[in-house]
Amino acid sequence: MTMIKGYRRPNGKVGIRNHLLIIPTVVCANHVANRIQQSVPDSVAIPHQHGCSQIGEDKDRTFNILAGMGKNPNVGAVLLVSLGCEVINAKELQEVIQQTGKPVEWIDIQDTGGTINAIQTGIKIAKQLSNDIQKIEEVDVPLSELILGVKCGGSDATSGLCSNPALGKAADVLLAQGGTIVMGETTEIIGAEHLVAQSAVSEEVAGKLYACVEKFEKEVERIGADMRGGNPSPGNIAGGLSTIEEKSLGCISKAGTAPLKDVLSFAEEIPGNGYYFMDSPGNDIECVSGMAAAGVHMVCFTTGRGTPTGNPIIPVIKITGNEHTAIKMSDNIDVDTSAVMKGKETIEEAGQRILETVIRAAQGELVKAEILGHQEFSISRISISL
């Protein structure tokens, strides 16, 4: 059995990283959160645009993503920074994250008495939390504990020909060992949803998948535009992808061939082992952020054009099938599968190399996006700001 390294949390879940996460509950608290983060090495912050002037499902989405980021087992402790008058209820957020058993502290800028006091108080608390989580010992855990997100972005023709099929092979091996795969990007199965639905374990699951796609397509209809130009993007088009259908058909192979167990809503906590689809935008940062909030440990991200995407709390492994990108963006690319395009390597062999990279990253080796400090985070919007 393949073993990885993990940090066992009080609720029994295992993380492969041990981050102190600083969460601003609202855009107004971003600056204070960032200043605290800058003073505490090894901490990460997730500044974002939301948390106020939101109602209904938009408010819920922001809350759920912030809560999910805090609950992700890659996070050892959390510091919440609120302003005091926003829509997101910091106390409630603290209580939800505390259900994991990890330490969750909270400071409020209005209560603490302004920016300087809040930064000073926040640094003190964060230093203590950072100190505390350093004492958590790593343990050996089976690979079956791993929840891997599969994502593609900055796709070109090579994505569908080699990097996605190779990632699919790695996904098959991980699932055979009892692990978990999460695929998102509802917009990027448009035109290929019938093939994903064929793998669903039941008619009900297939129906949920079709409903997600229909919801997105109705929205495109409402906007009244051709989605080409937005998705596929100008870069996808320059890379040879002519329509969303072509892009989607290249996308779906990255999840492998296992039965689709269920379709989850955006940022919904992954319920168990197996292969799941998460209803999400195709947008790279929004999708990876939603996966992290759902409890994904790591994302394998294929990119033909080359994109640097990372995340504050989960490693994002970059895989390309484009030999030019592998050379030009070598500081971003973890796995080059372009030998498949030349017939010098099989898709299975490339998949094995991806899996080995996943295992090393799950044993603590930093991936390129982590080394470079890429920590992109964003929360998708549903409706208007009030």
Place this chain on the structure above:
Amino acid sequence: MKLANDQDVTSIVMSEIDNVATLLKEVQAGESLQYVLNGNKFELTAKQPIPFGHKIAIKPIQPSEYVVKYGQVIGAAVVLISPGEHVHVHNIEGIRGRGDKKKGDKQS
């Protein structure tokens, strides 16, 4: 699975019912290229310069006819496309995600 087992093969056809091939290298106008279909090697002359990763028609595609890659529909031709022509956004369109087309106006 191997995509190409021969250095001479310069483009790839993913399924036997496809009417396009994907180029494994950039080609110039008049350059000939090879693809393998059902175990047989075929040759084709590019009518325009076509970049790496882009598609070339291997069969005539009539206006409104489906463009097929991976054995699946990736869109429809908007003009007649002859074998050897570059197949891309200038001569094919998507069928899905077309908010610009009124409902019922979609090609079935």
